[in-house]
Amino acid sequence: MALILEVQDLVKQYPGAAEPAVNGVSFGIRRGEVFSLLGPNGAGKTTTIGMLSCLLKPTGGDAIVDGHSVRTDPEAVKRLIGIVPQDIALYPSLSARENLRFWGWMYGLGGKDLARRIDAILETVGLTDRGNDRVDSYSGGMKRRINIAAGLLHEPKLVFLDEPTVGIDPQSRRNILEMVKALNAQGMTVLYTTHYMEEAQELSQRIGIIDNGKLIALGTLDELTRLVGRQDEIELKIASEHAGPELAEALGKVKGVRSARSEDHTVRLVADDANASLPEVIGVANARGIKVIGIDVREPNLEAVFLHLTGRALRD
Amino acid sequence: MNKILAIAFKDNFVRFSSPGEWLFFLVLPVIFSVVIGLATGAQTDSRIALLVVDQDGGELARDLIDVLQDSKTVAVREYLLSEAEEKFRERQAPAMLVIPAGLAEAQAGGEEVELQFTEAAGNVDAVAARQAVQAALGSLGRALQAAGVSLTAAAEIRPFADQAARDAFFQDGKDKAAALFADQPERILVTGPAQKAEEDFWRPNTQASAGTIVTWVFIPLLAISEFFALERQLGTLRRMLSAPVSKAVYLLGTITGQLGTALLQMLILAGFGTLLLGVSWWHDLAATLTIFLAFGLASVAFGTMLGTFVKTQGQASGLSLALGMSMALLGGCWYPLELFPEFVQKAVLVLPTTWAMMGMNDIVLRGQGLAAVLPEAGALLGFAVVFFTVGVLRFRYE
Numbered sequence: 114m115a116l117i118l119e120v121q122d123l124v125k126q127y128p129g130a131a132e133p134a135v136n137g138v139s140f141g142i143r144r145g146e147v148f149s150l151l152g153p154n155g156a157g158k159t160t161t162i163g164m165l166s167c168l169l170k171p172t173g174g175d176a177i178v179d180g181h182s183v184r185t186d187p188e189a190v191k192r193l194i195g196i197v198p199q200d201i202a203l204y205p206s207l208s209a210r211e212n213l214r215f216w217g218w219m220y221g222l223g224g225k226d227l228a229r230r231i232d233a234i235l236e237t238v239g240l241t242d243r244g245n246d247r248v249d250s251y252s253g254g255m256k257r258r259i260n261i262a263a264g265l266l267h268e269p270k271l272v273f274l275d276e277p278t279v280g281i282d283p284q285s286r287r288n289i290l291e292m293v294k295a296l297n298a299q300g301m302t303v304l305y306t307t308h309y310m311e312e313a314q315e316l317s318q319r320i321g322i323i324d325n326g327k328l329i330a331l332g333t334l335d336e337l338t339r340l341v342g343r344q345d346e347i348e349l350k351i352a353s354e355h356a357g358p359e360l361a362e363a364l365g366k367v368k369g370v371r372s373a374r375s376e377d378h379t380v381r382l383v384a385d386d387a388n389a390s391l392p393e394v395i396g397v398a399n400a401r402g403i404k405v406i407g408i409d410v411r412e413p414n415l416e417a418v419f420l421h422l423t424g425r426a427l428r429d
Numbered sequence: 430m431n432k433i434l435a436i437a438f439k440d441n442f443v444r445f446s447s448p449g450e451w452l453f454f455l456v457l458p459v460i461f462s463v464v465i466g467l468a469t470g471a472q473t474d475s476r477i478a479l480l481v482v483d484q485d486g487g488e489l490a491r492d493l494i495d496v497l498q499d500s501k502t503v504a505v506r507e508y509l510l511s512e513a514e515e516k517f518r519e520r521q522a523p524a525m526l527v528i529p530a531g532l533a534e535a536q537a538g539g540e541e542v543e544l545q546f547t548e549a550a551g552n553v554d555a556v557a558a559r560q561a562v563q564a565a566l567g568s569l570g571r572a573l574q575a576a577g578v579s580l581t582a583a584a585e586i587r588p589f590a591d592q593a594a595r596d597a598f599f600q601d602g603k604d605k606a607a608a609l610f611a612d613q614p615e616r617i618l619v620t621g622p623a624q625k626a627e628e629d630f631w632r633p634n635t636q637a638s639a640g641t642i643v644t645w646v647f648i649p650l651l652a653i654s655e656f657f658a659l660e661r662q663l664g665t666l667r668r669m670l671s672a673p674v675s676k677a678v679y680l681l682g683t684i685t686g687q688l689g690t691a692l693l694q695m696l697i698l699a700g701f702g703t704l705l706l707g708v709s710w711w712h713d714l715a716a717t718l719t720i721f722l723a724f725g726l727a728s729v730a731f732g733t734m735l736g737t738f739v740k741t742q743g744q745a746s747g748l749s750l751a752l753g754m755s756m757a758l759l760g761g762c763w764y765p766l767e768l769f770p771e772f773v774q775k776a777v778l779v780l781p782t783t784w785a786m787m788g789m790n791d792i793v794l795r796g797q798g799l800a801a802v803l804p805e806a807g808a809l810l811g812f813a814v815v816f817f818t819v820g821v822l823r824f825r826y827e
């Protein structure tokens with residue numbers, strides 16, 4: 114599939130900084146996909162977005178948006194992209210409609226077309242009824258939704274969502290994730306930055322993992338988890354504290370179980386395939402008369418991938 | 430252009446969405462100019478009050494009163510005799526002129542009429558008022574004399590049909606003579622080096638009006654730095670510059686909005702100065718608009734430059750107020766510069782507020798026009814160029 118964005122060895126070195134904030138990042142985004150850039154705070158996600166949206170001049174490399182270079186043709190790039198910044202970049206004393214009208218003007222929209230788009234986008238973000246209220250009277254989640262609406266009003270080909278769920282309640286977060294999915298279903302290409310691996314897993318067709326300014330891994334969720342090998346974690350809660358060591362020893366001999374250890378009322382196993390091993394694991398416990406009161410299975414995820422690649426947890 | 434206007438409109442919409450902004454835009458400046466003006470003795474008319482009693486009521490008496498009204502020395506206050514005498518006793522005016530009945534008839538008959546002029550003893554203003562009355566009588570007398578000569582000559586050529594025709598000819602001759610005397614070239618007598626009288630640099634009403642305009646327009650224009658800081662804090666500047674909006678369009682929009690509002694504010698405050706303090710801002714509109722525009726540009730450029738040095742809205746607000754107040758004080762907005770030591774007067778020429786006050790005083794204090802304010806306007810535009818250059822070069826979106 115054709116690339117709408119091609120990032121080529123992008124570098125950003127801030128004056129006075131010892132290390133580049135972004136150091137040789139390269140990736141491509143296909144038309145119509147959601148691509149997540151996952152990394153901890155300070156990894157270089159926002160700096161990358163800053164260069165892709167022509168706010169920061171790259172120190173090295175380039176990025177091509179639909180055939181236009183961010184270095185040599187930034188005005189054309191700006192017309193193609195939409196930005197949803199991490200902060201609520203709205204005027205609090207203006208209403209949502211007034212904010213949207215202003216941002217529409219900034220993209221050269223006007224008249225009935227702008228009015229139609231404002232009505233439509235308010236409908237999309239579910240704020241038609243509150244459109245005439247001042248933004249400073251909104252909840253955090255509502256502000257986030259209008260913040261997104263302002264970035265989508267001009268119907269960009271490629272939208273950058275820079276950590277749009279930071280600091281909001283679970284329900285608003287869910288609304289935003291559903292909105293991103295709906296927009297993607299309509300054909301919009303999305304570059305989504307986040308430090309929440311769950312969001313990246315849920316939304317993205319492909320994920321780039323960034324750390325210390327470098328892209329350390331890139332691929333689909335399956336491709337990335339394969340990097341750490343397919344090992345599941347099984348956690349058994351047992352009724353008897355004293356039976357733990359005995360059970361762990363027995364379960365360590367089950368086929369496909371790589372390791373087993375006990376801790377209080379819990380026995381933790383690492384298995385090649387939890388689904389395949391689980392019946393025999395339960396059978397071993399029953400045979401010893403040990404009552405299992407809970408089972409938790411964890412498949413490998415991006416947290417494990419990040420840990421595998423950097424030796425640190427994603428939220429460190 | 431649409432984007433520039435949209436940014437200008439939005440900025441003012443945001444600015445005036447706070448009710449407190451109206452207080453600083455209009456209410457407080459008007460209150461301050463009136464309070465300062467009155468506290469320092471401002472009068473709407475600085476001429477010497479002359480009580481006039483017109484017992485004749487004829488055309489000639491009216492002519493005399495009109496001539497006195499046009500005087501730069503006295504301000505005519507017409508009353509009945511009893512009222513005028515009471516006010517004179519209460520020392521509300523240093524002089525009183527009574528025009529007796531029968532003035533017109535006496536003049537027609539060629540008789541002498543005695544006007545009654547009463548003045549407060551030992552009062553300099555009364556002496557000046559007496560001289561003004563004498564000057565008015567002289568002016569009117571010359572017109573009467575010319576009309577009389579003209580009438581005699583005309584009657585010799587062709588007698589008048591009746592008395593009405595004669596009166597009409599005389600009246601017409603008198604009006605023409607008066608007009609010609611009024612339009613005569615100024616006589617200039619150079620007697621020595623010009624000495625600056627106090628009234629050349631200080632009148633409470635002009636000081637209050639010009640000082641208020643400079644102070645209360647300068648501070649909000651410096652506060653344009655708050656806009657830049659606020660936009661950075663909100664993240665809207667980042668969003669704006671990631672839209673197809675260049676740095677130049679953004680700056681022009683913000684500057685246009687605040688400059689336009691400042692010009693409107695200056696015109697409104699000048700209007701209040703005229704209405705409440707009797708200050709003449711409008712005798713040369715081009716001069717007033719030129720100095721307002723040049724001052725506005727210099728101030729908004731200074732604010733733009735300031736905006737590149739501050740990080741937060743709070744810093745910008747505090748700095749704008751502190752710099753604005755001190756530059757207004759040192760620029761002579763609250764006290765005439767001539768009251769400052771000479772070295773201070775020279776040092777404060779580095780401030781735009783000083784040049785703004787000098788230019789405005791040329792207009793309202795000395796009654797001068799466009800040519801007189803061009804040097805001050807030029808200096809202010811020079812400030813604008815320097816400040817804008819520094820501001821644009823230093824401008825960053827975060």
